[in-house]
Amino acid sequence: QSVLTQPPSASGTPGQRVTISCSGSSSNIGSNTVNWYQQLPGTAPKLLIYSNDQRPSGVPDRFSGSKSGTSASLAISGLQSEDEADYYCAAWDDSLNGPVFGGGTKLTVL
């Protein structure tokens, strides 16, 4: 049981916009910034969004993040086949004194 809650799956067709939600509590998302990771099969996670809505260099602007209260979301516009991956949200948890992750959302590009 993950501390942060994500839908297990999401899907979309090429060119569409999809969003993935992430729900937490006052000890994590409610009081700290949210990061998002993309993980392709058999590879290490890749930082996609940090500090709620910032993109590391090299991440396309098709990816965007937002946060409100104890929830956050990742949006992917202009969906491409290479976006098919697992996506994880994460945030520092003040009660656990460490980062916590969502269970992951498997994105399928139809």
Place this chain on the structure above:
Amino acid sequence: EVQLVESGGGLVQPGRSLRLSCAASGFSFGDYAMNWFRQAPGKGLEWVGFIRSKAYGGTTEYAASVKGRFTISRDDYRRIAYLQMSGLRTEDTAVYFCGRPYSTTLFHAFRFWGQGTLVTVSS
């Protein structure tokens, strides 16, 4: 170029110990906290623990699931972070990753990851 390379994984019997290493290059290793994560087969990511830089006391924090059994240490001269695992259980079976934060201040966004090393706990 920042590189992190884990090693030391393998098959180990329940109750035994194993030490993983994370060799770093391409950045000032001593300035950064170093983290360990794991991912059980077909499951999500789990934070294992981290060690702060010497500037922040070099202290450690652990997830409840490993506290008292796992120990993280660092050798800044050799640029290596270690994860000493003892009292291993079958549920510790996972790919273990080391990770470096985005910056020395943005300590909980992990920009750089190793390729992972598989630990299998089985009799």
